[in-house]
Amino acid sequence: MTLDEEPSDTEDPHHPLVLHRIKKDEEVSWRTSASRQIRGHCSCTKDKARAKLLGFFPILKWLPRYQLRDWILGDVMSGVIVGILLVPQSIAYSLLAGQEPIYGLYTSFFSAIIYAFLGTSRHISVGIFGVLCLLVGQVVERELAAAGYPSDTVLVAGGGYNTSAALLVAQGNSSLGRACDKSCYAIVVGATVTFTAGVYQLLMGLLQVGFVSVYLSDSLLSGFATGASLTILTSQLKYLLGLRIPRPQGWFTLIKTWYALLTNLANTNVCDLVTSLVCLLVLVPSKELNDRFKAKLKAPIPFELFVVIIATLASHVGRFNAEYGSGVAGAIPTGFLPPQLPDWSLIPSVAVDAFSIAVVGFAITVSLSEMFAKKHGYAVDANQEMYAIGFCNVLPSFFRCFTTSAALTKTLVKESTGCQSQVSGLVTALVLLLVLLFIAPFFYSLQKCVLAVIIVVNLRGALRKFADVPRMWLANRIDACVWLITMATSALVNTELGLVVGVLVSAFCVLGRTQRAQAVALGRSSSGRELYEDLQAYEGLRAAPGGVAVFRYQAPVYYANQSLFKSSLFRAAGLDPVKEKARRRKLEKKKKDRSDPGKEEEAAATTADVAALGRSDDAENGAVGKQGAGESDAGVTKVLMPAGKRKEETAPGGGVHSVVLDCSAVLFLDTAGVNALKEVRKDYQDVGVRLLLARCSASVLDTLERGGYSPLNADREEPVFFSIGDAVRYAQNVSNGGEDKCDTYC
Numbered sequence: 001m002t003l004d005e006e007p008s009d010t011e012d013p014h015h016p017l018v019l020h021r022i023k024k025d026e027e028v029s030w031r032t033s034a035s036r037q038i039r040g041h042c043s044c045t046k047d048k049a050r051a052k053l054l055g056f057f058p059i060l061k062w063l064p065r066y067q068l069r070d071w072i073l074g075d076v077m078s079g080v081i082v083g084i085l086l087v088p089q090s091i092a093y094s095l096l097a098g099q100e101p102i103y104g105l106y107t108s109f110f111s112a113i114i115y116a117f118l119g120t121s122r123h124i125s126v127g128i129f130g131v132l133c134l135l136v137g138q139v140v141e142r143e144l145a146a147a148g149y150p151s152d153t154v155l156v157a158g159g160g161y162n163t164s165a166a167l168l169v170a171q172g173n174s175s176l177g178r179a180c181d182k183s184c185y186a187i188v189v190g191a192t193v194t195f196t197a198g199v200y201q202l203l204m205g206l207l208q209v210g211f212v213s214v215y216l217s218d219s220l221l222s223g224f225a226t227g228a229s230l231t232i233l234t235s236q237l238k239y240l241l242g243l244r245i246p247r248p249q250g251w252f253t254l255i256k257t258w259y260a261l262l263t264n265l266a267n268t269n270v271c272d273l274v275t276s277l278v279c280l281l282v283l284v285p286s287k288e289l290n291d292r293f294k295a296k297l298k299a300p301i302p303f304e305l306f307v308v309i310i311a312t313l314a315s316h317v318g319r320f321n322a323e324y325g326s327g328v329a330g331a332i333p334t335g336f337l338p339p340q341l342p343d344w345s346l347i348p349s350v351a352v353d354a355f356s357i358a359v360v361g362f363a364i365t366v367s368l369s370e371m372f373a374k375k376h377g378y379a380v381d382a383n384q385e386m387y388a389i390g391f392c393n394v395l396p397s398f399f400r401c402f403t404t405s406a407a408l409t410k411t412l413v414k415e416s417t418g419c420q421s422q423v424s425g426l427v428t429a430l431v432l433l434l435v436l437l438f439i440a441p442f443f444y445s446l447q448k449c450v451l452a453v454i455i456v457v458n459l460r461g462a463l464r465k466f467a468d469v470p471r472m473w474l475a476n477r478i479d480a481c482v483w484l485i486t487m488a489t490s491a492l493v494n495t496e497l498g499l500v501v502g503v504l505v506s507a508f509c510v511l512g513r514t515q516r517a518q519a520v521a522l523g524r525s526s527s528g529r530e531l532y533e534d535l536q537a538y539e540g541l542r543a544a545p546g547g548v549a550v551f552r553y554q555a556p557v558y559y560a561n562q563s564l565f566k567s568s569l570f571r572a573a574g575l576d577p578v579k580e581k582a583r584r585r586k587l588e589k590k591k592k593d594r595s596d597p598g599k600e601e602e603a604a605a606t607t608a609d610v611a612a613l614g615r616s617d618d619a620e621n622g623a624v625g626k627q628g629a630g631e632s633d634a635g636v637t638k639v640l641m642p643a644g645k646r647k648e649e650t651a652p653g654g655g656v657h658s659v660v661l662d663c664s665a666v667l668f669l670d671t672a673g674v675n676a677l678k679e680v681r682k683d684y685q686d687v688g689v690r691l692l693l694a695r696c697s698a699s700v701l702d703t704l705e706r707g708g709y710s711p712l713n714a715d716r717e718e719p720v721f722f723s724i725g726d727a728v729r730y731a732q733n734v735s736n737g738g739e740d741k742c743d744t745y746c
Contacts, residue, residue, distance in 0.1 A: 055381075055384065056118070056384075056387070057117055057118065058117075058118065058119065058120050058384065059116065059117045059118075059422070062122075062421060066421065066423070067420075070420075071420035071421060071423070072423070073418065074417070074418025074419060074420050074424075075418070075419060075420055075421055075423040075424040075427060076423075076424070076427055077298075077417050077418055078413070078414045078415075078417035078418050078419035078424040078427075079419075079423070079424035079425065079426065079427025079428045079430070079431070080427060080428075080431055081300065081302070081413060081417050082125055082410050082413055082414055082417075082424065082428045083427065083428040083429075083430070083431025083432055084302045084305055084431065085300075085302055085304065085305070085410065085413060086108045086127060086128075086410070086428065086431075086432060087105070087305060087308075087431075087432070087435050087439075088304045088305055088307075088308040088451075088454055089128060089304070089410075089454060089458070090104035090105045090107065090108045090127070090128055090432075091104055091105070091308075091329065091443060091446070091451055092104075092451035092452070092454040092455050093128040093130060093133045093455065094133075095239070095448060095451050095452065095455070096130065096133040096134055096137055096232060096235070096236070096455060097133040097134075097136045097137045097140065097190060097402050098136070098137040098140035098141055098144075098186050098190070098247075099140070099183075099186055099187055099190055099402060100183050100186075100187070100330070100332075101329045101330075101332050101440075101443065102332050102333055102436075102440065103187055103190070103400055103401060103402065104128060104402075105432055105435060105436055105440065106336070106396065106399055106400060106401050106436070107127065107128055107396060107401040107402055107404055108127040108128055108404075108428075108432055109429050109432040109433060109436060110392075110395065110396035110399060110401055111126045111127050111392045111396060111401075111404040112125075112126065112127060112425045112426070112428045112429040112432070113425070113426065113429045114388070114391050114392045114395060114396070115388055115389075115392055115422065115425060116422040116423070116425040116426050116429075118384070118387060118388035118391055118392075119369075119384075119385065119388040119422060120369070120379075120380040120381045120384050120385060120388070121368075121369040121372060121373060121380050121385070121406075121422075122372075122373075122376070122378065122419070122420065122421050122422060123372040123376065123411060123414055123415050123419055124365070124368050124369055124372060124406040124411045124414075125406065125407055125410035125411045125413075125414050125425070125428070126365070126388075126389070126392055126404055126405065126406050126407075126425070127404055127407055127410065128404060128407065129361070129364065129404065129405045129406070129407045130228070130229070130232055130455065130458065130459070131224075131225055131228040131229075131232075131360065131364075131495075132357060132360065132361055132402075132403045132404070132405055133402070133403075134228055134231060134232050134235070134495060135228075135353065135356070135357050135360070135403075135495060135496065136190055136193055136194070136357065136402050136403050137235075137247070138247070138249075138253075138353075138495065139189065139190075139193050139350055139353045140186050140189045140190050140193075141246070141247040141249060142249050143185075143189045143346065143349065143350070144182060144185065144186060144189070145246075145249060146349075147185060149182045149185065150182075187400045187402075188342070188343050188346070189343075189346060189350070190400075190401075190402040190403075191340075191342055191397045191398075191400050191401065191402065192342040192343050192346045192347060192350060192397070193350045193353060193354050193357065193402070193403065194393045194394075194396070194397040194401060194402050194403045195342040195393070195394055195397035195398075196342075196347055196350055196351060196354035196358075197354040197355070197357045197358040197361065197393050197403055198358070198389075198390045198391065198392070198393030198394035198395075198397060199390070199394060200354060200355055200358035200359075200390075201358045201361070201362055201386055201387075201389055201390030201393065202386075202387065202390035202391070202394065204358075204362070204386050204390075205383050205384075205386035205387040205390060208383055209386075215503065215506070216359075216363045216367075216503070217479070217482065217506055218367075219472070219479040219480070219482045219483040219486075219506075220482055220483075220486050220499075220502040220503065220506055221363060221364065221367060222465055222483060223482065223483035223484065223485070223486030223487040223490070223498075223502060224360070224486050224487070224490050224498055224499050224502055225462050225465075226462050226463065226465045226466070226483075226487045226490075226491075227486060227487040227488065227489065227490025227491035227492075227495070227498050228462075228490050228491075228495050228498075229459045229462035229463055230254065230463075230487075230490075230491040231253065231254055231490070231491055231495055232455065232459060233456055233459055233463070234254050234257045234258060234261075235247065235257060236452040236455050236456050237257075237261055237452075238257075238260075238261060239272070239276075239327070239448045239449050239451070239452035240272065240273070240276040240449055240452050240453065240456070241261070241265070241268045241269065241272065241273055241276075242268060242269020242270075242271065242272030242273060242325075242326060242327065242449060243261065243264050243267055243268065243269070244327075245257075245260045245261070245264055248260065250494075251493050251494045251497070252492065252493060252494075253494070254491055254492055255492065269324065269325060269326060270324070271320050271324035271325075271326045272324075272326050272327070272447065272448075272449040273449075275311065275315075275320075275326070275447055275449050275450060276449045276450075276452070276453055279307055279311065279449075279450055279453040280453055280456075280457070282303065282307055283303060283304065283307060283453060283454070283457045284457060284460075286301070286303035287303070287457055287460065289301075290303070294416060298417070300413060300416075300417075304454055304457075307450065307453075307454075308443070308446060308450065308454075311446060311447060311450045312442065312443055312445050312446045315328060315445040315446065315447050316444075316445035320445070320447060321445065326447050326448075326449070327447065327448040327449070328444065328445050328446060328447055328448065329443050329444060329445075329446040329447075329448065329451070330444060331441070331444055332440040332441055332443055332444065333440070333441070334436065334437055334438065334440055334441060335436070335437060336399065336436070337399065337400060339398040339399055340398065340400070341398065342397060342398075353496065356496040356499055356500075357403050358393075359499070360405070360499060361389055361393070361403060361404070361405035362385070362386055362389055362405070364405045364406055365385055365388075365389045365405045365406040366380075366382050366385050366386075368406040368408060368411055369385055369406065370382075372411065372415065389404070389405060389406075392404050408461070409458060409461065465483075469483070469484070478509050478513075481505070481509070482502060482505050482506050482509060485501060485502065485505050486498055486499075486501060486502030486505065489501040489502070490502075511560060513555070514555040514556060514558075514560065514561050515560070515561050515564060517553065517554045517555030517561070517564075517565075517568070518553075518554070518568050518572070519551045519552065519553045519565075519568045519569040519571075519572040519573075519661075520534045520535075520536065520537075520551065520552055520554065520572065521534070521535045521536070521543070521549065521550070521551055521572055522534060522535065522541075522544075522550040522551060522552055522662060522724070523535040523541030523542050523543050523544070523550075524541060524542055524543075524544060525540065525541060526540045526541065526542055527540070530723065530724070530725040532544075532550055532662065532724045532725075534552070544660070544728050545732075546728075546731070546732040546735065546736075547656050547657045547658065547731075547732075547735060548656065548657075548658045548659075548660060548728050548731045548732060548735075549573060549656045549658070549659050549660070550659075550660045550662065550724055550727075550728065551569060551572055551573065551659065551660070551661055551662065552661070552662035552664070552665060553565060553568070553569065553661065553662075553663070553665065553666060554665040555665065555666070555667075556666055556667045556668045556669065556673070557666055557669050557670075557672075557673035557676055557677070558668070558669065558670040558672060558673050559670055559671075559672035559673075562672045562673055562675070562676035563676075565673075565676055566676055566679070566680055569659075569661070569680065573656075573659055575656075575687070575689070577683035577684050577686060577687045577689070578683060580687045581683075581686055581687060584687075656689065657688065657689060657690060657731070657735050658689065658690040658691075658692060658731035658732075658734075658735065659684060659689055659690070659691050659692070660692045660693075660694055660724060660727040660728060660731065661691065661692070661693050661694065662694055662695050662724055663693055663694065663695055663696040663697075663700060664695040664696075664697075666696070666697075666700055667697075667700075668699060668700065668703070669700055669703045669704065669707070670703075671707060673703075674703060674704060674707030674708075674709050675707070677691075677693075677704075677709055678707075678708075678709055681709075690731060690734070692719075692720075692721065692727045692730065692731060693720045693721070693727075694720070694721040694722070694723060694724045694726070694727040695721070695722065695723065695724065696720055701720065704720065
């Protein structure tokens with residue numbers, strides 16, 4: 001029956017199914033193919049230019065169709081609320097990135113505008129993200145130390161600390177030969193890292209490699225974010241306690257930081273500690289209230305902004321910086337600084353760090369974009385997202401900004417407050433612009449410990465993942481192991497290394513699953529339907545009659561598992577043909593020795609060895625042999641007893657003459673896999689057992705044909721069947737003396 005024929009009720013069910021392959025077009029040379037693609041990309045028409053323009057600037061697509069009456073209220077509300085939340089968070093996360101507060105406001109402002117023009121997601125909020133700020137801050141601290149800038153731990157009279165004194169020391173260090181102080185050089189490093197990461201993202205978009213995000217699983221990203229959150233939490237404790245200790249460099253920073261905290265605990269600033277405790281007592285319950293009543297609230301209450309305003313007033317009135325040595329945000333200028341190029345000499349030093357930052361930022365952005373697009377029923381373009389986030393890093397880097405990506409918390413706030421499009425992002429940018437032009441200087445007296453409290457409180461979501469570990473373990477132990485290993489490496493060893501280790505562990509887990517695959521024995525449904533399934537998994541199945549055993553291998557067969565495939569099939573079938581051939585050779589030798597009277601002693605020893613070998617083979621494979629009077633015959637056939645089959649269900653006499661291999665679960669074969677199938681077929685043929693393949697996919701059939709397993713013009717090769725039933729009937733027919741011919745070649 002061909003593909004274009006309708007099945008008939010009178011069709012003979014025992015007639016083998018025949019499908020004719022569609023003829024493929026002749027393969028063209030790589031030069032011709034490359035030439036066609038180049039012409040296709042380089043040719044320019046009016047429609048193509050318009051499509052490219054609309055694809056690169058998605059705002060030109062959705063803005064003309066903007067539903068003003070229905071959407072404007074939700075977009076304005078969500079934009080204002082996110083803007084209000086971003087003010088304290090931008091200032092706080094600047095601290096985490098090792099930058100002055102003004103640069104955090106710049107970063108949030110520029111990224112919101114650029115993504116509104118280039119992004120394809122309607123809901124995500126692009127801006128400062130804690131994990132990326134941590135990664136940037138680690139690079140900044142390392143480069144500051146390499147450039148010779150001192151840490152902030154400069155003592156003043158009376159035993160206190162003074163950050164400005166440290167800056168004066170840096171300015172007076174003639175060995176540096178630089179025209180800017182420590183904070184100036186810090187943003188130069190941060191902007192250079194951001195520029196390099198953005199270039200990486202643009203190159204990945206140009207090369208159309210947006211698909212790489214699928215290799216970063218949810219468990220990997222979640223474990224990485226949780227491990228980084230532990231590092232962030234630890235790095236902020238020194239601000240909560242008012243300690244001036246340098247950020248450790250290299251590996252095991254978490255352990256080094258805790259050691260430094262414990263050894264300097266006696267220097268705790270009581271004013272900062274009390275302020276931190278008060279802010280924690282206010283923000284933690286208020287955040288919980290917002291989460292609990294978010295369904296009833298039209299918008300979350302901006303408690304963070306209230307805390308920042310009150311704390312700033314208290315610090316200003318109480319002169320906490322002058323009286324108690326409490327660290328404050330300092331002068332925050334208004335307006336914008338003129339653009340400047342990155343430091344090209346720094347790029348070789350930060351290139352590796354920038355790549356990991358680029359991958360993390362893109363992966364988080366695409367994951368959130370796809371999640372909210374699926375939730376609201378629209379599509380996003382992964383490659384365009386790569387361009388969007390790349391330009392959100394490249395262009396702002398000229399205005400002294402640091403790396404950005406989508407942020408889950410602010411995206412959830414946007415969605416819950418009625419966001420319908422990226423018009424809300426433009427409204428958020430307008431709120432930040434007002435702060436940059438008029439309000440920023442009023443945060444001069446804001447204590448750094450308050451900013452650290454805001455960062456710590458916003459880590460609650462990531463830290464709550466620890467409570468989900470038991471559930472993850474019950475759902476999927478492999479994913480739970482990936483999460484735990486990635487989290488532990490990111491937190492305890494190194495943040496960037498945690499991402500690499502997570503990717504490697506995920507890859508090895510996928511490979512490990514193919515290594516653990518087993519060949520399982522199949523039985524036919526007793527209801528009369530031609531359905532074959534695992535005998536060990538379902539009831540009501542019967543083994544194929546007439547000396548035919550059916551097995552399924554549940555993984556691709558390739559170079560890494562081809563030996564495991566053979567051993568698994570031999571073990572399930574109950575017969576290792578290699579060992580069987582060795583035993584037969586020994587039986588032949590024993591027969592010859594018996595015919596020579598001068599070698600009786602040697603023959604007796606050989607007989608004992610053969611018996612021992614037979615017992616070991618039976619014990620290993622679970623086979624049941626018919627070892628009677630004819631055992632000494634060289635042509636003896638060992639009985640095949642697949643695991644899961646009862647002895648009474650096998651063919652008369654207990655012997656299996658044919659093995660049918662269901663290849664429906666074999667996704668692909670490589671050269672080693674084809675050779676493994678050839679070896680299995682030959683080994684079984686040598687002991688009188690026929691190997692038949694069934695239910696191969698079209699790609700597997702092509703590989704078999706190219707590999708010479710079953711060429712179409714070889715009449716003596718075994719056919720490949722489209723159904724297990726056809727293969728079983730063919731084997732029974734041949735075993736009963738029927739014609740060894742079949743027209744079911746594919």
